[in-house]
Amino acid sequence: MTAATPPAASLDALARLLHGRRTAVLAGAGISTESGIPDYRGPTTRHVERRPVQYDDFVRDAEARRRYWARATRGWARVADAQPNDGHRALARLEAAGAVSGVVTQNVDGLHRRAGSRRVVELHGTLADVACLACGHLWPRADVQAQAEARNPGWLDAVLPGGAAAPDGDAELEAAAVARFEPPACPSCGGALKPDVVFFGESVPKPRVATARAIVSDADALLVVGSSLTVYSGYRFVRQAEAEGTPVAIVTLGQTRGHRHAAVALDARLGDVLPALADALCGGGAEPAETSPPDTATPPSGNGGNGAG
DSSP states (O other): OOOOOOOHHHHHHHHHHHTTSOEEEEEOGGGTGGGTOOOSSOTTOOOOOOOOOBHHHHHHOHHHHHHHHHHHHHHHHHHHHOOOOHHHHHHHHHHHTTSEEEEEEOOOSOHHHHHTOOSEEETTEEEEEEEETTTOOEEEHHHHHHHHHHHSTTHHHHHSSOSOEEGGGEEOOOHHHHHTOOOOOOTTTOOOEEEEEOOBTOOOOHHHHHHHHHHHHHOSEEEEESOOOOSHHHHHHHHHHHHTTOOEEEEESSOOTTGGGOSEEEESOHHHHHHHHHHHHHOSOOOOOOOOOSTTOOOOOOSSOOSOO
16 A cells, blocks of 8 residues: 655645754654565554564573574565665755754664665664674674574475565564574574564663664754654654654654654655655755665664564
8 A cells, every 4th residue: 555645735844844953863664664674563564463572582492582583584585685765765865965963763674874874873773783692792694594594404495485574574484384493503602692683571772772862852853754653662752852842743654652742744655755855955966875785784673673573
């Protein structure tokens, strides 16, 4: 389902609010749906019962780690192959023109940086890196994927193309496929591996929150794009902006928890609104260069996401 390009009056109201203001951006999973990455709560989301892995379960339970890594190994290609869309590129263009002062993203896919955004706080971490729970070493996700496939010869071919895609590089799998999967291990010490993202039940690191808060405090406006604001880790920045007297604008499909705080709210596709906004605020300036990821992708989170489904 695709929303029509919003009427000029709506774009005008948004442009008038943000004109001459250094704007902080809070981005949710909805900005990446146009790159083919499913979100959690959007109006086009296929609603199924999900059992996201909780942080404590992942750390303590080998079977929980097996389930996560089986599903993530199956789902990784969708994140690795995803490309920035017009919405990502428009935000990078706005930053290059000085209209956007920084992006606080709830996503783990790395598409903001790949589109050319430079001041990015990856609130929920990055799928591009994997940490050893024992020795703390960080490994590139592409290397961990290669190890997982080597440990499970023929397994990935057996589960493809079955399994619906889910948010944050997750995929739905039959229990039998999970049961025969051998999870990857730390190449250095053999310890358990965890993606460098914030799981459900895990706290966002305080220094990261402080950096995100500073971006919002230093801005003259807050623009929320593609977030339902259901999760407090994002909603707190809307409350912060309101408390500091900073106007809030929201562009997303459907209603959000933050609509009552917004001076302007548009129910529209980001791929339509954000390029038009960049045209209005920046004119016809040059596009920022997209960056090439190492190996297959440069991902940084989801909606409190853990890719576990």
